[in-house]
Amino acid sequence: MPKLCARRNTVMEQTKTILNPLIEKIRAMLEPLGFEVYPFKIGWYNEHVDEKYKLSVPDDTLGVLAISIPGMWEKAFIPFVKQQDWDNWNKEKDPLHECMIHHFDQVKQSFPEHDIEVMHQFEMLNGQPKILVQTAAHMAGAAYCYQRRDVTDQPWPADENIYGVSFHPVYGGWVSFDGVFIFKDVVCPDLPQRAPKDVFPDRKERVELLKKLRDFPVPRKYAEEHEEYLSSDLHQKIAIARRIKS
Numbered sequence: 001m002p003k004l005c006a007r008r009n010t011v012m013e014q015t016k017t018i019l020n021p022l023i024e025k026i027r028a029m030l031e032p033l034g035f036e037v038y039p040f041k042i043g044w045y046n047e048h049v050d051e052k053y054k055l056s057v058p059d060d061t062l063g064v065l066a067i068s069i070p071g072m073w074e075k076a077f078i079p080f081v082k083q084q085d086w087d088n089w090n091k092e093k094d095p096l097h098e099c100m101i102h103h104f105d106q107v108k109q110s111f112p113e114h115d116i117e118v119m120h121q122f123e124m125l126n127g128q129p130k131i132l133v134q135t136a137a138h139m140a141g142a143a144y145c146y147q148r149r150d151v152t153d154q155p156w157p158a159d160e161n162i163y164g165v166s167f168h169p170v171y172g173g174w175v176s177f178d179g180v181f182i183f184k185d186v187v188c189p190d191l192p193q194r195a196p197k198d199v200f201p202d203r204k205e206r207v208e209l210l211k212k213l214r215d216f217p218v219p220r221k222y223a224e225e226h227e228e229y230l231s232s233d234l235h236q237k238i239a240i241a242r243r244i245k246s
């Protein structure tokens with residue numbers, strides 16, 4: 001039976017008693033590792049995505065989005081890399097993905113009383129992503145997802161594919177929307193929805209952003225080695241991880 005995070009009559013108080021400790025516990029685990037954590041209702045996500053991306057849980061089910069900010073590289077990835085045995089590393093595995101799997105799993109295991117499904121941004125099911133993390137981030141209030149439809153008087157040809165970009169209010173494009181915990185046994189009908197910060201209300205800036213996400217000033221970008229890692233193939237990624245360890 002799903003646990004209620006809130007009841008209608010004493011909304012704020014009940015939300016605090018059940019939901020806050022749960023979110024705070026996840027924050028206490030993930031924030032020191034360079035992540036941010038945002039609760040949302042799965043229904044907010046399902047309302048927007050096409051049928052094939054909808055998650056088959058009730059609308060009020062609690063989802064928790066985790067995103068990594070630039071400090072994750074030193075706080076989570078480098079320590080993870082240093083603990084691995086690179087001589088016996090499975091060459092089909094991406095070290096950064098494995099780092100995410102490890103830390104998300106730690107969170108899941110710390111809630112044995114809950115039924116949690118973890119969905120990583122890189123996980124595919126029948127050839128499509130299990131979860132669209134940009135939409136989840138927008139609905140959770142973490143980062144505005146700018147899409148073609150957000151631009152009036154569009155400068156692009158109708159048949160050109162313009163990928164949407166999410167812009168974090170502090171780190172801009174220098175974040176990764178890593179995944180979502182679905183608390184299948186927790187419903188939160190009264191979770192208040194926060195709108196993401198619209199950093200670019202201006203049409204011209206939106207057009208620029210959709211062209212070049214990472215040209216905007218931010219207080220901290222990824223470390224050079226982090227950037228090098230992301231633009232490498234799997235073989236090189238493993239070589240970078242080995243180099244970090246040594």
Ligand code: B12
Pocket residue numbers: 048049050051053120121122123129130131132133134135138139145147163164165166167172173175176177178213230231
């Ligand atoms: C497949 C994929 C790719 C593919 C295709 C790109 C694409 N966007 O489709 C390729 C390989 C090209 C790619 C490349 C890159 N990617 Co990529 N990619 C993904 C992945 C795994 C899935 C995206 C996808 O299939 N979307 C499906 C389409 C249909 O979704 P959509 O266009 O958003 O449409 C939905 C919304 O419109 C929504 N919707 C409907 N109504 C409304 C209303 C509102 C208000 C909202 C918010 C949504 C919404 O419904 C639609 C679906 O039904 C995501 C991670 C993930 N799991 O989400 C990362 C992701 C999008 N990629 C990311 C990145 C960083 C990149 C690269 C920069 C990587 C690199 N180093 O080169 C490049 C940049 C490419 C570019 N020019 O933008 C980031 C984007 C971060 C950000 N700030 O926005 C993501 C989120 C991964 C992450 N870890 O954070 N990627």
